[in-house]
Amino acid sequence: MGFTGELVFGRSERPLLEVPVFGGAQEGDGGRITSWPPRPGGWQTLQFHRSLPGDPEAVLRAVVEQTGAPPASPPSTTATSHWSWAWSPAATGTAFGPSNVRIHEVAVSVGLGGEHIGRALDIARTWSPYEEIPAERRSGFCIEVARAQLWSGSPSEAFKSLKEARRHAPQHVREHPWAREDIETLRRLRRSDASLTSYAEWIGAV
Structure with missing residues (x-):
């Protein structure tokens, strides 16, 4: 099946x-x-x-x-049946298996903002996309995490995530409006950082 x-x-x-x-x-x-x-x-x-x-x-x-x-939400008494299936061996490798559940959950948490940002950060601390996930999906995950880190007051971690995103899918990052916006914000905060300026020049944010 x-x-x-x-x-x-x-x-x-x-x-x-x-x-x-x-x-x-x-x-x-x-x-x-x-x-x-x-x-x-x-x-x-x-x-x-x-x-x-x-x-x-x-x-x-x-x-x-x-x-x-x-x-897509954390496990609860009302969501357990759906969530359990998504994390089950039957779903592994499908478009909504365990890895994609995490990616979607981060995207939704960042999209909701506010108190939901913490959930995205919790996932990022303990998990990162495996290589079998398409490169643009891995890159998108890192961009979402970078935004959550920036909003939570961790610019250094946000820059690390954006560099990781570029490692996975450079062209995807260059075309992503969030990546450009966040680099512009980071550069305003840390203009003396040469590596940040180099990244900003590469992505077209200067």
């Missing part, structure tokens, strides 16, 4: 497919979408057998904004 495509875990009082980000998609939709039975607490699971309708991080942020609840 195997799983294909992408999974979205969400908590909503209405059917998750009615969330605007999914553009009115219907259950089945030519075999492309499966809506699993709801779980206690309003938790729902959608399986997109091909791909999500857009960038995964953008879709998840939209789910957060449009339902008011994170689509």
